[in-house]
Amino acid sequence: MRRYLPGIIAMAAIVVASNILVQFLFGQWLTWGAFTYPLAFLVTDLTNRFHGAAAARRVVFAGFLTGVACSLIGTQIMGISGPIVTLRVALASGTAFLTAQMLDVAIFAALRRRSWWQAPLVSTLLGSMVDTVLFFTIAFSARLAMIDPGADIAWANEVLPLLGLGPALPLWVSLALADWMVKLALALLALVPFRMIVARFGRHLRTA
Template sequence: MLSSRYTFIYALLMAAVVVASNFLVQFPVMGTLWGIALGDLLTWGAFIYPVAFLVTDLANRQFGPAVARRVVLVGFVVGVTLSFVAAPSRIAVASGTAFLIGQLLDISVFNQLRRQTWWRAPLAGSLLGSALDTLLFFSLAFAPIFAFIGPNEDFAISSAPILGVFAAEAPRWISWALGDLVVKILVGVVLLLPYGALMNVLKPMPQVAAAR
């Protein structure tokens, strides 16, 4: 069945994105930009994770929200399971929770806007999903209040200037969260290019088109 085959492909892509981002979020971007220490601002996971929203939106556009939710669920189970091997348990738990809630929000927003201009649904879904995902992930992964999930990294909770530039200081993970969100927004905008390019290849199935 075509939908089953594509669901499997989409789920594999989703799992790969989750595992890669969970692993790379442990590594700050080294170097400086305009005098700002990038290690206080960004992790490499921010550049990979927005691809998850692209996968969800393509599945949603082609097969509808039910298949998109299946893709998210399969990607969630596989991704989190593998993440316990590739990353600390607290990172895996935080990522799984944020991923599931953020992706479901993306699906809901996409469905509300799918009849509008082609770029509005994927862009709005990605931006809102990224904001919620970032809030949940960094809070659960690094905030001391959630230490019962697992041990924290001293580097993550040490103080640093907000966004690496403002005089006020905050735990380093807050700057990571703000920096990652900015990158996710920028990457989400850039990913409209492959989404637009694939629109003519991955066309909605007849039942999805009829529902529109």
């Protein structure tokens, strides 16, 4: 347990930071949380590389529990139109995080013996795509309004050009696409610290 405690601490810090920063807009389509949350995949992949899939799942579960705690706190903080975290957002966040991260762990484990970049890149790309689809669909799709009938999602379903340029679609689709594009870019950039950390601490690498 002590060996992967740094991963648990890092994951918890990323989840807390992302839950705070998601309240602050970055441009028209993103929040600052979009730039911190993808680092969770880097933490998961490094834990998987050094300590194996079982340890990575424990780190993911620690992050999940941290996210649940953040959501519970958020439901008690009132904003202008109600709690800053609605039931739908809390459910979407927890479902997306746990599903995407566990998928990341499984894909990484399956590819871990291939070229060094394949496991972290493929697992992160697929995991982040699932994360984005699940979160934005559960949180904002009008078709799932029955999850939390009292939640105000009208703003997210306003029909606008996709990212201001494309076909007319609900706003949440533009938000989801912008979010995934950031995750895609960070998945590529994260290969640099992943490679450097693995090279630096390679003697501790678990190959089982």
